[in-house]
Amino acid sequence: MSNARTYGGYRTGGLWAAAGISFGAVVVGSAIALFGMLEFDERCMHGLTQGPGRLLRVRDQAFPPATICEFQYGEVSSIGGGGVLSVLLWGSLLVLVACLLVALIAECLDPPLGSDLVMPMSRSAKLRRTGAAFFVTGSVFLMVYAFAGWRLVAGPSSACAAGADWGTQVPKTLEYSFFPPQATCQYTSGLTRQMNPDWVASLATELAVPALIAGVGFALAWRRWAVERRRSRSGDEELRSVASGLDG
Numbered sequence: 001m002s003n004a005r006t007y008g009g010y011r012t013g014g015l016w017a018a019a020g021i022s023f024g025a026v027v028v029g030s031a032i033a034l035f036g037m038l039e040f041d042e043r044c045m046h047g048l049t050q051g052p053g054r055l056l057r058v059r060d061q062a063f064p065p066a067t068i069c070e071f072q073y074g075e076v077s078s079i080g081g082g083g084v085l086s087v088l089l090w091g092s093l094l095v096l097v098a099c100l101l102v103a104l105i106a107e108c109l110d111p112p113l114g115s116d117l118v119m120p121m122s123r124s125a126k127l128r129r130t131g132a133a134f135f136v137t138g139s140v141f142l143m144v145y146a147f148a149g150w151r152l153v154a155g156p157s158s159a160c161a162a163g164a165d166w167g168t169q170v171p172k173t174l175e176y177s178f179f180p181p182q183a184t185c186q187y188t189s190g191l192t193r194q195m196n197p198d199w200v201a202s203l204a205t206e207l208a209v210p211a212l213i214a215g216v217g218f219a220l221a222w223r224r225w226a227v228e229r230r231r232s233r234s235g236d237e238e239l240r241s242v243a244s245g246l247d248g
Contacts, residue, residue, distance in 0.1 A: 007224075008113045009121035009129070015103035018095060025092035033065040033080025033089070040078040044069035051076040062199030064089040100210055107133055107217035110224065123225040127218075134211070134218040141204075141211040148196050148204040149181030160185035160195055180205040 041058040043049040044067075053072025060067055066081035079085055107130050111118045121129075146153075151162040160171040160183055169188050176183035180201035186192045194201075 008118040010106040012103040019099040022092040022096040029089045036079035040067040104213040130218040130221040134214040137211040137214040141207040
């Protein structure tokens with residue numbers, strides 16, 4: 001039992017806390033930005049939102065979420081397109097990504113004891129901690145991927161028609177890919193459109209990175225735990241062998 005605490009693991013609690021707080025800030029800030037996008041394009045189209053020159057086109061920005069009205073001599077955007085909220089969202093996202101990646105990479109390492117950054121930890125405890133990280137990041141990736149790509153899984157060649165009763169107006173799937181989950185749909189009018197917004201397809205792809213790192217950390221922890229277990233069993237067998245020899 002004493003040998004179980006001779007190993008070390010980095011103290012990542014602060015990193016996980018910072019990642020959680022920044023994630024909450026991204027969610028709340030994005031919700032506010034999305035609310036600000038409501039009917040913003042309609043206000044631009046009907047002249048309720050004034051800009052420099054005549055209106056050229058309206059487009060949506062993936063992150064920070066915003067509707068941008070492009071005028072002849074400049075742009076006007078909803079609340080997420082600039083100002084304090086945009087800075088908050090970008091800052092929170094950077095903190096989230098940095099803390100998450102550093103914490104996950106730290107879980108892959110096996111540092112020696114003796115540093116303030118390292119805490120005593122048994123192989124079993126490290127296996128449980130890396131398993132929890134892998135479960136959370138893997139679950140998030142699978143949920144987002146399922147949301148973005150379930151129609152591809154249902155039938156890649158007919159992904160654009162999946163999930164709706166089109167009758168005789170079935171859109172065609174011109175091309176598709178599983179990673180990122182995306183397809184180009186062509187409607188009977190000749191109009192083409194992506195099955196998913198680009199930011200959704202990108203997010204589903206990028207979330208595979210933390211899940212992969214967490215998986216590597218879990219695999220390494222499992223291997224170290226298995227090696228220790230085999231050594232423990234081998235030591236117990238040697239002790240029994242010696243004990244039986246003495247008894248004989």
